[in-house]
Amino acid sequence: MSSKAIDVARLEDIARRVRINVVKMIACSGVGHAGGAVSMAEILAVLYFHEMRLDRKDPTWPDRDRFVLSKGHGCPALYATFSEVGWIPDSLLPTLHQIDSPLQMHPELGLCPGIEMSSGPLGQGLSAGIGMAIGARMRGKEFRVYVMIGDGESAEGQIWEAAMFAPNHKLDNLVAILDYNKFALTDRVQSIMPLEPVYDKWVSFGWHVIEVNGHSVVQVAHALDEARSVKGKPTIIIAHTVKGRGMSFVEDTVNAHSVSMTKAQVAATLKELGCQPNEIEQAVAQTKELH
Amino acid sequence: MASQLAPRDILGSTLAELGESDPNIVLLDADFCTPGKTVAFKNRFPERFVQVGIAEQNLMSIAGGLSTVGFTCFASTICVFCSRRACDQVMASIALPNLNVKILGLYAGLFVGKNGATHQSLEDIGIMRSMAHMTVVQGADAAETASILRYAAAHKGPMYVRVGRDPTPQLVPEGYKFELGRSITLRQGTDVTLIGYGDLMGNTLEAAEALAKQGVQARVINMSSLKPIDREAIVQAAQETGRIVTVDNHNIIGGLGSAVAEVLSEECPVKLKRIGVRDTFGRSGTNEEMLKWFGLRTEDIAAQVLEFLRK
Known part of the structure; x- marks a missing residue:
């Protein structure tokens, strides 16, 4: 198990800042995929600040670990994470969704540093991650590949094409993470297209499966550590999360998917997330109210 | 051959x-x-x-x-x-x-x-x-x-x-090197230009030979680079031969015929005849049966060109 100490307070604070920036960015844009972004905050914090080997000065370092956000619409949280890493300036965050911004509503390889693959049409990222994992093996490189998939996304057939492929090729340098926030776009996953028994499904496809609370940085870090020790097969971490976590006005509801906020909601949410009054005031002033 | x-x-x-x-x-x-x-x-x-x-x-x-x-x-x-x-x-x-x-x-x-x-x-x-x-x-x-x-x-x-799946005559000259955006002219002519690609290029060239026997000198262009397309060759052919025929192993909607029509209508509008599959689905059959069914045999192409030139 773990060789590296887990700096819980630091990782939790990074997750909190990612949430704050997601709220601010979407407030500036007027609309955005908030719920499925903030549900990943702790996982992204652990990946980028505990688990992955990265060059904070060079997002293209050839030996870096790769992360693919298959559920591309969650990218506000990824952009916010990149600003924490230092790959993009904080000043870019308010340009989210603007026509000339590298921060498009679905992430594009080549537009924003740190993005490893364009995504948005659901179901494709795990396959792309497989390509990278095969590439690592062909090159004799040690880098690992992490792919975040969604629970609603898991209704896509291509996810299961990829699920069959990776164990057949013994890709133990590949880790899938399921952001199991229980909601698709219009309703609970359970009523749209139930995933259960999801643990058994992945086991039967030949994966090493770990189930965690996706908001516990300790559990996520331990799971990633365990995945590193698994040989001869890929690992999937089923991360139980809450859609809209930290945004109490939509948390764990169907309204968390695509969010437009009033100035009052922005103020209340940022207060809950521990922002100071002047920071809240500035965010409220930049909020685009669509209603 | x-x-x-x-x-x-x-x-x-x-x-x-x-x-x-x-x-x-x-x-x-x-x-x-x-x-x-x-x-x-x-x-x-x-x-x-x-x-x-x-x-x-x-x-x-x-x-x-x-x-x-x-x-x-x-x-x-x-x-x-x-x-x-x-x-x-x-x-x-x-x-x-x-x-x-x-x-x-x-x-x-x-x-x-x-x-x-x-x-x-x-x-x-x-x-x-x-x-x-x-x-x-x-x-x-x-x-x-x-x-x-x-x-x-x-x-x-x-x-x-x-x-392509099946054997074709050898059409490109010895030492030929493909380049994106460049076509090759397989036959010179001034009366009409036939533009093709792929499997039907042989029939297209043979149709031109058949037309020559009837006094029609057709230029034949192999447009292997469908995108980017060789705009210059298309415009020059339009200017020098006045009429263009495309031969598609594809629906005439969206294929070479469409691509050539886009260039002509923007740069040098001349009459265009699109030969190919006319917005229907395919069939099971031998290649010979297929060519006959869809009107893509050498004689079908030649006949359609002659009819087009009479209009």
Whole structure:
């Protein structure tokens, strides 16, 4: 198990800042995929600040670990994470969704540093991650590949094409993470297209499966550590999360998917997330109210 | 004077030859390497061959991901599954991120054994041509197809290489080298210009010879680079011969006929006749039956050109 100490307070604070920036960015844009972004905050914090080997000065370092956000619409949280890493300036965050911004509503390889693959049409990222994992093996490189998939996304057939492929090729340098926030776009996953028994499904496809609370940085870090020790097969971490976590006005509801906020909601949410009054005031002033 | 080779026959040997000099060349297959004739590469470089199984969507996204690690990926399956089945994967995992993936589309157009409508690619050029960043090419014979593969291996970015299944006459001159955006004029003429590509290039050229016997001198252009298309050659042909005929092994909607119409209407409007599959689906049958059914035999092409010239 773990060789590296887990700096819980630091990782939790990074997750909190990612949430704050997601709220601010979407407030500036007027609309955005908030719920499925903030549900990943702790996982992204652990990946980028505990688990992955990265060059904070060079997002293209050839030996870096790769992360693919298959559920591309969650990218506000990824952009916010990149600003924490230092790959993009904080000043870019308010340009989210603007026509000339590298921060498009679905992430594009080549537009924003740190993005490893364009995504948005659901179901494709795990396959792309497989390509990278095969590439690592062909090159004799040690880098690992992490792919975040969604629970609603898991209704896509291509996810299961990829699920069959990776164990057949013994890709133990590949880790899938399921952001199991229980909601698709219009309703609970359970009523749209139930995933259960999801643990058994992945086991039967030949994966090493770990189930965690996706908001516990300790559990996520331990799971990633365990995945590193698994040989001869890929690992999937089923991360139980809450859609809209930290945004109490939509948390764990169907309204968390695509969010437009009033100035009052922005103020209340940022207060809950521990922002100071002047920071809240500035965010409220930049909020685009669509209603 | 049919040569013994089909365009697909040279895929494996040419890829293996390219693989010898370039360690970054990788071949991905969706369970079609035997009929697709790519096995020679698989046998020579098993460590650079990826069998994805019958999962074309997975194939395209894996190829995209693999190419980000610096590999030149040839992703190979039947044309219809490259274009129709995996359309969105080609867009989002290859074209949008502008990745170095060469899609080998096998069994171009009508000629798919007797597999019939579901396996006949009459939409693929239209689909691929309308996708930004994508280039679209098809060789007229085995030699041109080999030249296209050599070009593709050195080119950076997405390409859709359509490959014919069955033997064709040898049409491109000895020493010919394919270039994106360049056509070859196979026959000079001033009365009309016939523009073709791929499997039907032989019939098109023979139709021109038949027309010559009736006093019509037709220019014949092999437009192997369907996108980017050779605008200059089209405009020059329009100016010098006044009328243009296109011959498509594809639906006339979206194929070469559409591409040529776009250039003519913007730059030099002249009368255009589009020969090809006229917005219907395909059929099972031999190639001979197919050509007759769809009016694509040499004599059918010649007759349609004469009728067009009388109008």
